[in-house]
Each structure stands twice: as structure tokens, then as C-alpha cells.
Amino acid sequence: MNTPVIDISGVTVDYPLQNSLGIARKLLGRAEPKKKRALNGIGFSVHDGERVGIVGHNGAGKSTLLRVLAGILPPSNGRVAVRGSVAPLFEFATGFEMELTGYENIRIRGLLQGLSTDQVRERMPEIAAFSELGEALSQPVRTYSSGMFIRLAFSTATSIDPDILLIDEAFGAGDQHFSVKAGQRMRELMDKGRVLVFTSHNMDLIRSLCNRVIWLRGGNIVEDGPAEAVVERYLKAESHV
Amino acid sequence: MRQTGFFVADSLRGLRLWRVWGYLAINDLRGRFARSMLGFAWILVSFAIWAAGVGLIYARLFSLDAKTFVPFLTIGFALWGFISNSFVESSNALINSSGYVKQFNLPKQTYIFRSMLSQTITLAMSLSVCFIIIGLFGALSLNGVLFALPGILLLLVAATLHAFISAYITPYVRDFPHAVGSLLNVLFFVTPIIFPAEMLAKKGLGTIFVYNPFYYLLEVVREPLLQGTMPSANIWLGAGSYVVFMSILVWIVCRTLDKRLVYAL
Numbered sequence: 001m002n003t004p005v006i007d008i009s010g011v012t013v014d015y016p017l018q019n020s021l022g023i024a025r026k027l028l029g030r031a032e033p034k035k036k037r038a039l040n041g042i043g044f045s046v047h048d049g050e051r052v053g054i055v056g057h058n059g060a061g062k063s064t065l066l067r068v069l070a071g072i073l074p075p076s077n078g079r080v081a082v083r084g085s086v087a088p089l090f091e092f093a094t095g096f097e098m099e100l101t102g103y104e105n106i107r108i109r110g111l112l113q114g115l116s117t118d119q120v121r122e123r124m125p126e127i128a129a130f131s132e133l134g135e136a137l138s139q140p141v142r143t144y145s146s147g148m149f150i151r152l153a154f155s156t157a158t159s160i161d162p163d164i165l166l167i168d169e170a171f172g173a174g175d176q177h178f179s180v181k182a183g184q185r186m187r188e189l190m191d192k193g194r195v196l197v198f199t200s201h202n203m204d205l206i207r208s209l210c211n212r213v214i215w216l217r218g219g220n221i222v223e224d225g226p227a228e229a230v231v232e233r234y235l236k237a238e239s240h241v
Numbered sequence: 242m243r244q245t246g247f248f249v250a251d252s253l254r255g256l257r258l259w260r261v262w263g264y265l266a267i268n269d270l271r272g273r274f275a276r277s278m279l280g281f282a283w284i285l286v287s288f289a290i291w292a293a294g295v296g297l298i299y300a301r302l303f304s305l306d307a308k309t310f311v312p313f314l315t316i317g318f319a320l321w322g323f324i325s326n327s328f329v330e331s332s333n334a335l336i337n338s339s340g341y342v343k344q345f346n347l348p349k350q351t352y353i354f355r356s357m358l359s360q361t362i363t364l365a366m367s368l369s370v371c372f373i374i375i376g377l378f379g380a381l382s383l384n385g386v387l388f389a390l391p392g393i394l395l396l397l398v399a400a401t402l403h404a405f406i407s408a409y410i411t412p413y414v415r416d417f418p419h420a421v422g423s424l425l426n427v428l429f430f431v432t433p434i435i436f437p438a439e440m441l442a443k444k445g446l447g448t449i450f451v452y453n454p455f456y457y458l459l460e461v462v463r464e465p466l467l468q469g470t471m472p473s474a475n476i477w478l479g480a481g482s483y484v485v486f487m488s489i490l491v492w493i494v495c496r497t498l499d500k501r502l503v504y505a506l
Contacts, residue, residue, distance in 0.1 A: 095340035
């Protein structure tokens with residue numbers, strides 16, 4: 001088989017629990033700070049065209065895993081190899097300049113994702129059209145609703161035609177119309193042989209978008225296999241109260 | 242794809258992303274003055290008002306010649322404001338950008354350069370007020386401006402080093418900017434900004450600026466602008482060794498803190 005697009009092994013992530021001063025003390029060699037293990041030495045690889053859904057409880061390590069794949073959280077231990085351009089779509093509460101307009105925020109996000117100024121200008125009409133935000137794009141984003149932030153961020157993130165799309169619970173606040181549209185765009189990207197890693201609590205969405213599911217619990221992989229089968233067992237195991 | 246935690250390589254990569262930090266910095270300034278009528282120009286106006294008022298009052302108070310004293314004070318104050326902000330304002334460079342740091346895989350140094358650029362623009366605007374004031378009092382020379390350029394460059398490097406230290410330490414030790422801020426308030430009075438160095442030396446207070454690195458940083462810019470002469474080797478040596486010392490300090494501190502910094506934000 002060809003080289004995997006994502007290849008990780010033994011990845012462990014510990015979040016420092018103490019306040020920042022505790023970490024400073026540790027750096028000075030005083031004391032070992034308390035830690036919360038978020039990922040416990042997990043490993044897997046993903047190949048071209050795979051659409052991976054990550055399922056698990058709140059706090060199972062899903063978001064942490066995505067941030068490790070994006071190269072944003074350095075793991076305390078383990079090896080991470082990711083080949084190709086990555087478009088991360090994470091939280092939507094932060095990372096906007098509230099006083100600036102939608103257009104200016106698209107421009108900033110485009111630049112942050114590695115586009116050149118010219119590329120941003122070139123793609124602006126397409127991004128604007130996909131977001132369907134119209135007139136609102138000329139308004140400061142402090143006037144936006146949470147769904148509008150998602151439209152803006154998703155339209156920008158997917159416009160770079162990434163090799164790997166990492167999405168964390170993106171559709172919580174999107175409306176029906178945009179969710180369908182976004183799903184369609186994601187399928188188009190997948191048809192070009194791109195990789196998707198996607199977390200959600202919406203099993204219908206997982207089933208319709210993913211062909212492989214990784215089930216996490218307490219930072220460990222419970223199961224990793226074909227979407228239908230894993231989702232079924234996950235639902236059975238987690239549904240009893 | 243890039244992994245985080247390689248301090249020197251990331252700093253250079255961040256520097257090359259000038260389009261990103263340039264755009265962000267300019268928008269930061271625009272945002273700060275958003276919905277105000279004068280906008281950007283407030284930096285100029287407020288500094289000019291301050292300089293005119295305080296300069297004339299102090300000149301009267303200390304019975305100094307306004308002609309030499311007002312330009313001296315304004316330049317000193319403009320440069321000091323820049324130095325002090327390079328610690329205090331930069332302390333939030335990474336914290337304010339944490340939304341980006343946690344979402345996008347870019348060298349975090351990009352956001353330090355972002356903060357430095359908006360401070361540098363502010364400095365450029367206050368320096369242009371200084372030029373006008375020196376011009377009005379009749380001592381601005383082309384030589385002086387040219388001789389000041391290497392000094393300004395060195396000052397920018399020093400300020401960027403301050404920004405790195407401050408931006409990296411503050412996420413771990415949130416008291417840092419407050420502590421440094423209060424220290425700087427004291428240092429302000431033992432740095433020849435209000436009182437010329439010769440006056441302090443004459444009163445037997447020479448030692449308080451001889452060992453003060455900020456005195457040298459000020460002087461490499463202030464002397465050429467005021468007197469049109471190149472500062473002596475002694476001044477350059479003081480400023481230069483401070484920058485070398487700070488570079489080593491930044492390299493040690495930031496390299497250690499770099500990798501796990503995102504966990505502290």
C-alpha cells in the first residue's frame with residue numbers, strides 16, 4: 001500500500017492541570033505538576049480517500065486528537081507524521097476580529113491558512129458566494145450569529161482545497177440548509193481523494209460521511225474499523241443509562 | 242506538515258510571514274481607533290498635546306531652556322514609551338492571539354511580530370511629532386536623522402527581544418507584565434529622560450545611568466537627532482552588549498518554553 005497520509009504511533013498528550021505558575025515551577029525543576037492524560041499512547045494510520053469519524057464521550061480525547069493531527073498540540077510522547085496541506089476547522093468562538101468585516105476576516109483566515117494575498121483575492125468571490133452571507137460580509141463580525149461564523153469559517157477553510165480536512169463538531173450551530181451544503185462540499189473533497197477526519201456526536205452524519213470510525217474512550221482506542229459496524233457497537237455500548 | 246516547537250526555525254519562518262502579521266497589525270491599529278473620528282491620527286494628536294504641555298511646564302518648573310529641553314524631553318519620552326511597551330504591551334501578544342494559535346498551524350512568533358509592528362508604527366508616529374518639534378526649535382539636521390537610523394534599527398531589535406521574553410513568560414507567569422511594569426515606572430526616573438545625563442552626573446548621580454542599559458538604547462537615537470552627531474563608541478558598546486545579552490537570554494528562555502507554550506495559553 002502507498003505511504004499513509006497520516007501516520008501516528010504512541011501518541012500521548014498530558015494537559016497540565018495546575019495553574020501556570022505550577023508549570024513554571026516545574027520548568028525550574030521544583031515539582032512535578034498534576035497532569036490530565038488526554039491521549040494514552042494511541043496510534044493509527046490513514047490513507048488517501050479515507051473518511052475517518054472519531055466518536056466517543058465528551059472528554060474522550062477527540063478534540064485533542066484533531067489538534068495533534070493539525071500540528072497545534074505537540075504530544076508529550078509519540079510520533080506524528082502528516083503529509084500534505086491541512087485545513088483545520090475547530091472552535092468557532094475565538095479567532096475572529098470582532099471589529100472587522102466578514103470580508104476582512106475571510107482575508108485573515110485565508111492568510112493564516114497559508115494562502116497568499118493574491119490567492120485570497122482570487123478566491124474571495126467564490127468564498128463569499130459559498131457562505132451565502134451576502135450583504136452581511138460588509139458588516140463587522142461582532143454582529144454575526146454563531147451560525148454565520150460557521151458559514152464564514154467553513155467556506156474559507158474548504159476553499160484552499162486541502163489534502164486533509166480536520167473538522168471538530170462543526171455543525172452544531174449551522175442550519176439545515178448549510179449543513180447539507182457543507183456535507184456536499186466535504187463529499188466533493190473526498191472524491192478528489194482527500195482525507196477527512198471528523199468528530200461528531202451525530203451518528204447519522206458520521207454514517208453518511210465516513211467509511212471508517214475510531215471509537216475513543218478515556219484517551220484509548222476502543223475500536224477502529226468500518227463505520228457501520230463500529231457505530232452500531234458504540235451506540236449499543238454507550239446508550240444504556 | 243510543520244510541527245510546533247522549533248524556536249529558531251519557527252522565528253525565521255514567522256518573520257517571512259510578514260504579509261500575515263503586517264495585515265493583522267494594521268488592522269489592530271484600525272480596530273483600536275474604530276468608530277472614532279480621528280482614527281489613527283489620535284496617536285499623533287495625543288502625543289503632540291502631551292509634548293507641548295509637559296515640555297513647556299517642565300521647562301518653566303526646572304527653569305531650563307525650552308529650546309533644548311522640549312525636544313530632549315519629547316524624544317526621550319517617545320523612545321521610553323516604545324521600550325516600556327515592548328515589555329508591557331507585548332506581554333499579551335500570544336495570549337490575545339490564542340484563538341489563532343489554537344486553530345492554525347502557524348509559527349506563534351508571527352503574533353509577536355504582529356504586536357511589534359503596531360508598536361513600531363506608533364513609535365514612527367511619535368517620532369514624526371518629535372521631528373516637527375525639533376524642527377520648530379531649529380535643530381533638525383539631515384545628518385542627525387541619518388546618524389539616528391542605525392540606532393533606531395538597534396532599538397527595534399532590542400524591543401523585539403523584549404517582546405519575545407515578555408510574550409513567552411507571561412502565559413506561564415501572569416504576574417510578569419505587572420511586575421515589569423512597576424519596575425519600569427521606577428526605572429523611568431533613573432533613566433535620563435526628564436533630567437539630562439550631564440545634570441545627573443554633576444549631582445553625583447552618574448552611577449544610576451552608567452549601569453542602566455536603557456540609557457544607551459535611548460542615546461543611540463537621541464544624540465544624533467538632537468545634536469546631529471554620531472554617538473561615541475562607548476554608547477554603542479553599551480547598547481550593543483545589551484542586545485547581545487538579550488539575544489542569548491531570549492534564545493535560552495524561549496527555546497525552553499516554546500514547545501509546550503500552547504498548553505499555557
